[in-house]
Structures are given as structure tokens and as C-alpha cells.
Amino acid sequence: THFGFKEVPAADKEKLVGKVFTSVAGKYDLMNDLMSGGVHRLWKRHFVAASGIREGQRVLDLAGGTGDIAQLLMPRLGESGHVIIGDINQAMLEVGQDRMIDAGFFGRFEIQQMNAEALPLEDNSIDAVTMAFGLRNVTDKQQALNEMYRVLKPGGKALVLEFSQVNNSLLKQLYQFYSFKILPEIGHWVTNDRDSYQYLVESIEQHPNQETLQQMFEQAGLEMCGYENLSAGIVAIHTGYKL
Numbered sequence: 276t277h278f279g280f281k282e283v284p285a286a287d288k289e290k291l292v293g294k295v296f297t298s299v300a301g302k303y304d305l306m307n308d309l310m311s312g313g314v315h316r317l318w319k320r321h322f323v324a325a326s327g328i329r330e331g332q333r334v335l336d337l338a339g340g341t342g343d344i345a346q347l348l349m350p351r352l353g354e355s356g357h358v359i360i361g362d363i364n365q366a367m368l369e370v371g372q373d374r375m376i377d378a379g380f381f382g383r384f385e386i387q388q389m390n391a392e393a394l395p396l397e398d399n400s401i402d403a404v405t406m407a408f409g410l411r412n413v414t415d416k417q418q419a420l421n422e423m424y425r426v427l428k429p430g431g432k433a434l435v436l437e438f439s440q441v442n443n444s445l446l447k448q449l450y451q452f453y454s455f456k457i458l459p460e461i462g463h464w465v466t467n468d469r470d471s472y473q474y475l476v477e478s479i480e481q482h483p484n485q486e487t488l489q490q491m492f493e494q495a496g497l498e499m500c501g502y503e504n505l506s507a508g509i510v511a512i513h514t515g516y517k518l
């Protein structure tokens with residue numbers, strides 16, 4: 276009902292997501308700053324600061340594309356920690372790799388192309404999985420959560436930062452107007468690609484809300500699940516443990 280978007284069929288979604296991120300890879304960060312007024316940086320910083328991730332851990336940053344989260348994680352992980360940046364899109368991974376090397380993290384991370392729905396990693400091999408602004412792009416989200424559970428060690432933690440449901444009705448109306456009417460125009464202006472940003476907005480609209488996503492965490496076998504709303508629920512951090 277909201278501004279009449281239509282659902283993308285699952286079969287086409289993976290292709291579309293590939294095209295979107297290949298098209299925006301180089302300008303991805305600039306767009307994030309413009310679209311969120313820089314607030315995405317604060318959300319990401321809080322996500323990592325509140326993660327409980329510690330020195331020496333082995334972390335998988337899924338949909339890690341540009342390396343944003345990995346860069347924030349490195350100081351917490353110390354010399355003995357390790358990050359695997361996993362993303363389905365090679366163009367995004369290359370941006371992330373360059374950034375991580377420029378930031379001085381050569382040798383302390385690896386990049387690996389992977390689909391969140393079928394992780395090329397062993398069972399019980401990871402201390403924490405992070406996924407920031409990635410889950411909504413995955414076709415089978417439940418399968419991605421099941422995979423997180425599988426690769427986590429017992430005691431390991433899954434953390435998802437994602438757009439969610441705004442819990443204030445006035446703010447919600449403003450936000451939807453901004454998303455559907457203004458954001459694709461900014462996208463068109465900066466990247467000459469209105470459709471990609473139209474897709475991003477629609478993927479946010481279709482994403483499960485807080486309660487539904489928490490149930491999906493539980494369905495995956497994760498325990499002690501909870502969430503924290505940021506900016507009135509524009510985004511939420513979901514967490515759960517493999518016990």
C-alpha cells in the first residue's frame with residue numbers, strides 16, 4: 276500500500292541484487308552519507324561497540340562489502356584476532372580489500388566471496404558473525420540465519436544490524452516520504468541510477484519487523500535473542516547466541 280511498490284520474485288532477486296551493488300560499489304559510501312546524513316556511521320560504531328566482540332576472536336563479517344564493519348572491529352580484535360569479510364559481490368569486496376590495506380590491516384583479515392545462504396565455512400568455527408545492512412538483500416533470510424547458527428561455535432554470537440520498523444507514526448510518514456520520493460532522486464543524481472535506489476527502498480519496506488526477525492533468530496536455533504532499536508526503530512540490532 277505504501278507508494279505502490281511490487282514484490283520482486285525470488286528467482287530474479289539475486290540477479291537484481293548483484294546488479295545493484297556492482298553498479299553502486301564505487302559510490303556506495305558517499306551515497307550512505309548523503310542518504311543518512313552521516314548517521315549510518317554512528318549506527319555502525321554503536322553496533323560494534325555494543326557487540327561484546329573481544330581480543331583474539333575469529334569473526335565473520337557477512338555482507339561485509341566495503342569493509343566498514345571490519346575496520347571498526349580490528350581495534351577490538353587486536354593482533355591475535357581475525358576477520359573474514361564475506362560478500363557475494365566481488366566488486367564490493369575489492370573496495371573493502373583496498374580500504375583494509377590502506378588502513379594498515381594487511382595480513383589480519385581475509386576476503387572471501389560467499390553467499391550468506393550457503394557459507395563455505397566449517398560448523399562451529401566462528402566466535403561471532405556480524406551482518407550490517409545485508410540481511411534484507413538475501414533471498415532466503417531464514418536460511419542465512421540457519422547458516423550463521425551452523426558456523427558459530429557454542430557460545431558464539433550472531434549480530435544483525437538492519438533497517439526495521441519505525442515505532443512512531445508521524446516519524447514513519449516522514450520517513451516513508453523521504454524514502455520513496457526523495458531518496459531515489461538523490462540516487463539518480465549521484466550515481467545516475469534511480470532504479471538501484473528504488474530497489475534499496477523497497478527492500479527496506481519488505482524487511483521483517485523487530486518481532487518477526489526475532490522469531491526467525493529463534494527459529495534458527497539461536498537463544499537469548501533480543502533487539503535494540505536505534506533512531507526510533509529506523510534500524511535495529513538483533514542478537515542471539517548459539518548455546
Ligand code: SAM
Nearest residue numbers: 296338340362363364367390391407408409412
Ligand atoms: N556491511 C556493509 C555496510 O554496512 O556498509 C555493506 C552493506 S551493503 C548495503 C549490502 C551488501 O550485501 C552488498 O555488499 C551485497 O553484495 C551483499 N549481499 C547481498 N546479498 C548477499 C548474499 N546473499 N550473501 C552475501 N552478501 C550479500
